[in-house]
Amino acid sequence: MSNNAPLLVTTGEPAGIGPEITLMLAANGQLNNSVAIGDTGLLKQRAALLGLHLDVVEAAPGSREASSPGRLVVWHAALREPVIPGVLNSANAGYVLETLQIAVDACQQGHAAAMVTAPLHKGVIIEGGFPSFTGHTEWLRDACGVDEVVMLLATDQALHAQSSRWQGSSDLRVALVTTHLPLREVADAVTYDKITRISRLLATDLKNQFGIVAPRIAVCGLNPHAGEDGHLGREELDVIIPALEALRAEGLDVQGPLPADTLFTPRHLAGVDAVLAMYHDQGLAVLKYAGFGQAANITLGLPLVRTSVDHGTALSLAGRGIADPNSLGVALALAKRLAAQRGNALIAL
Ligand SMILES: NC(=O)C1=CN([C@@H]2O[C@H](COP(=O)(O)OP(=O)(O)OC[C@H]3O[C@@H](n4cnc5c(N)ncnc54)[C@H](O)[C@@H]3O)[C@@H](O)[C@H]2O)C=CC1
Numbered sequence: 638m639s640n641n642a643p644l645l646v647t648t649g650e651p652a653g654i655g656p657e658i659t660l661m662l663a664a665n666g667q668l669n670n671s672v673a674i675g676d677t678g679l680l681k682q683r684a685a686l687l688g689l690h691l692d693v694v695e696a697a698p699g700s701r702e703a704s705s706p707g708r709l710v711v712w713h714a715a716l717r718e719p720v721i722p723g724v725l726n727s728a729n730a731g732y733v734l735e736t737l738q739i740a741v742d743a744c745q746q747g748h749a750a751a752m753v754t755a756p757l758h759k760g761v762i763i764e765g766g767f768p769s770f771t772g773h774t775e776w777l778r779d780a781c782g783v784d785e786v787v788m789l790l791a792t793d794q795a796l797h798a799q800s801s802r803w804q805g806s807s808d809l810r811v812a813l814v815t816t817h818l819p820l821r822e823v824a825d826a827v828t829y830d831k832i833t834r835i836s837r838l839l840a841t842d843l844k845n846q847f848g849i850v851a852p853r854i855a856v857c858g859l860n861p862h863a864g865e866d867g868h869l870g871r872e873e874l875d876v877i878i879p880a881l882e883a884l885r886a887e888g889l890d891v892q893g894p895l896p897a898d899t900l901f902t903p904r905h906l907a908g909v910d911a912v913l914a915m916y917h918d919q920g921l922a923v924l925k926y927a928g929f930g931q932a933a934n935i936t937l938g939l940p941l942v943r944t945s946v947d948h949g950t951a952l953s954l955a956g957r958g959i960a961d962p963n964s965l966g967v968a969l970a971l972a973k974r975l976a977a978q979r980g981n982a983l984i985a986l
């Protein structure tokens with residue numbers, strides 16, 4: 638990694654809130670070591686629409702110039718068609734993916750310290766000619782040529798931790814065995830191999846990226862009451878328990894499978910560093926209840942640092958200046974910390 642590389646912020650779906658939450662952070666000085674990737678004209682228009690006093694200026698991809706108070710530096714990618722806030726247009730799907738590719742290339746070539754992604758709209762990318770697209774996480778796995786990645790969402794401001802009686806960590810971290818899958822397909826995707834690979838990656842990155850020396854992972858069951866000894870589903874007996882036994886034999890501290898409805902209560906979370914949920918809404922509904930807007934999404938297992946917001950494109954808010962940019966700020970702060978930990982030199986503030 639060369640010296641003084643910026644953090645990159647991909648601005649996401651152009652009709653969503655990604656461009657404006659990026660501009661909002663730039664306007665209050667939170668993008669000072671960063672560069673946005675997106676259409677410069679779009680960002681200028683959105684800044685004007687919101688009445689933000691900000692110079693939006695273009696720089697060549699790979700340059701060391703970064704944003705400063707009152708000035709947002711942009712690595713330009715051209716929109717395919719003009720954008721109306723809140724109105725999706727599948728013609729711009731290729732544009733969104735181009736912003737991601739620019740970021741990946743720059744991280745891999747040492748021109749950037751990390752990438753932070755504003756939300757994109759999965760459906761419109763699929764409709765725009767990319768039928769196998771399911772999300773940043775899986776796209777980044779393929780773009781980086783790795784076999785497996787882990788989606789982890791984390792907040793250090795979990796709701797239950799605000800109680801004066803709470804004695805555990807204020808961090809809540811939730812990782813997923815399966816990510817963007819129809820519920821009908823989830824049970825078949827929860828395999829011995831998948832659980833063991835994801836758990837190993839999670840434990841390794843909790844150590845290496847979060848500095849947790851001996852990570853304790855609580856693992857959810859798939860079925861109600863963790864299958865009730867096989868009476869309410871057999872995945873626990875046939876797949877999850879054997880996988881966890883193998884992981885324990887390797888020295889991993891994995892508890893479970895635990896009934897997911899009570900695992901997230903403060904008593905069970907007190908000694909836990911991360912929860913491994915079997916599917917998207919099992920884990921993320923709780924995480925978002927505990928800290929929506931205060932959390933970030935991290936992809937573990939990549940050769941680069943990638944964090945993201947905890948929310949989506951919020952189309953109905955786009956162009957109105959009322960979206961909360963806080964999660965993007967949390968994602969930026971985390972990316973900065975993770976990049977520094979990897980030894981990626983950041984532009985000094
Ligand atoms: N990292 C990413 O790229 C993500 C993308 N998405 C995508 O976003 C699209 C919309 O997804 P939804 O499930 O509707 O979730 P969403 O997060 O866009 O919206 C859910 C609710 O939260 C509100 N909300 C979201 N972000 C907000 C913010 N910053 N400030 C204030 N209120 C906010 C919305 O107005 C809405 O009421 C989908 O295509 C989904 O796949 C969803 C999550 C993450």
Ligand SMILES: NCC(=O)COP(=O)(O)O
Nearest residue numbers: 772773774775921934945
């Ligand atoms: N709910 C998290 C989410 O959908 C984000 O997915 P990704 O685009 O970061 O893979």
